[in-house]
Amino acid sequence: MNYLTLNNGEKMPQLGFGVYQIEPTQTADAVYEAIKTGYRLIDTAAVYGNERETGEGIQRAIDAGLVTRRELFVTSKLFILQAPFDRAQATIAHSLATMGLEYLDLYLIHQPYGDIYGAWRALVSAQKEGLVNSIGISNFKSAKMIEFVGLNQVKPQVNQIEVNPWYQRQHDQDWHQKYDVQVEAWAPFAEGRQDLFKNPVLQEIGNQYHKSVGQVVLRWLMQRGIVALAKSTKPERMAENIAIFDFELTKTDMAHIAALDLNESAFFDHDAPEQVEWFMQRMQDTESN
Numbered sequence: 511m512n513y514l515t516l517n518n519g520e521k522m523p524q525l526g527f528g529v530y531q532i533e534p535t536q537t538a539d540a541v542y543e544a545i546k547t548g549y550r551l552i553d554t555a556a557v558y559g560n561e562r563e564t565g566e567g568i569q570r571a572i573d574a575g576l577v578t579r580r581e582l583f584v585t586s587k588l589f590i591l592q593a594p595f596d597r598a599q600a601t602i603a604h605s606l607a608t609m610g611l612e613y614l615d616l617y618l619i620h621q622p623y624g625d626i627y628g629a630w631r632a633l634v635s636a637q638k639e640g641l642v643n644s645i646g647i648s649n650f651k652s653a654k655m656i657e658f659v660g661l662n663q664v665k666p667q668v669n670q671i672e673v674n675p676w677y678q679r680q681h682d683q684d685w686h687q688k689y690d691v692q693v694e695a696w697a698p699f700a701e702g703r704q705d706l707f708k709n710p711v712l713q714e715i716g717n718q719y720h721k722s723v724g725q726v727v728l729r730w731l732m733q734r735g736i737v738a739l740a741k742s743t744k745p746e747r748m749a750e751n752i753a754i755f756d757f758e759l760t761k762t763d764m765a766h767i768a769a770l771d772l773n774e775s776a777f778f779d780h781d782a783p784e785q786v787e788w789f790m791q792r793m794q795d796t797e798s799n
């Protein structure tokens with residue numbers, strides 16, 4: 511596993527395992543299997559509804575002697591809140607209690623909406639108390655990230671954003687490098703959209719090294735210096751996705767992949783009114799539960 515050093519000196523595994531859209535009933539097994547396969551970064555979120563089971567999978571792996579807590583890098587995320595500071599503090603405590611953990615390695619503001627400044631003060635205070643080692647943001651566009659860094663004394667260690675062959679975001683990465691905020695890619699496979707796993711350019715590159723499309727995509731992100739989160743419930747794919755540290759893409763391969771960029775999200779734009787409306791509805795649903 512390769513590790514990157516964040517702007518606070520903490521080390522972060524460059525490849526991680528995400529549990530979004532894994533059914534709670536399957537999550538503990540998936541997390542245990544991922545750790546057994548060699549993943550050390552585990553990414554969940556309060557809104558995924560599987561924090562408890564993620565914690566169970568982690569505990570099972572520790573109990574089995576596969577790994578120590580210190581060897582793992584566990585992330586969760588704060589969903590949008592109507593009354594941020596107190597609620598954010600309570601939500602961090604709730605995530606820790608639900609997962610059965612004494613600390614998290616990374617805690618992120620999940621979406622760029624609402625009183626992100628109030629929420630940030632709660633994250634900074636949790637970091638000072640040692641409840642979370644690193645803190646960050648997610649789904650912030652570069653302009654918003656720059657404003658956020660400019661208006662806060664403590665800057666985020668990480669911004670978790672969509673990056674995949676259809677939405678490569680080189681320009682965004684350049685801005686994040688300038689501000690020393692680590693880019694972490696969600697949906698590196700674009701969840702398979704636009705037939706990603708059958709793309710002939712990616713297939714042809716993979717054939718040269720006897721590697722799959724998934725492996726080529728993850729390797730491309732490693733070589734760009736981006737942290738990548740892959741998700742699979744299938745043990746053979748978990749193993750496939752982590753076997754990316756024994757080959758190297760050439761400049762020509764990288765250029766061929768760069769040419770695939772559509773420069774548009776494979777999912778949605780966080781500034782689109784209908785999308786913001788959807789998130790506001792989702793916030794109200796989670797607040798009333």
Ligand SMILES: NC(=O)c1ccc[n+]([C@@H]2O[C@H](COP(=O)([O-])OP(=O)(O)OC[C@H]3O[C@@H](n4cnc5c(N)ncnc54)[C@H](OP(=O)(O)O)[C@@H]3O)[C@@H](O)[C@H]2O)c1
Pocket residue numbers: 527528529530531553554620648649670671695696697698699700701702707722724725739740741742743744747750751
């Ligand atoms: N911050 C955010 O707003 C945000 C948003 C989305 C995701 N995330 C994080 O990023 C993680 C990854 O994103 P994602 O799960 O949305 O999408 P993804 O990793 O791009 O794609 C996952 C899909 O690809 C399939 N797959 C995985 N490896 C494969 C392989 N080697 N060959 C063929 N198919 C393969 C999986 O199917 P099987 O499971 O059937 O193998 C699954 O359907 C999430 O789990 C979550 O932790 C964060």
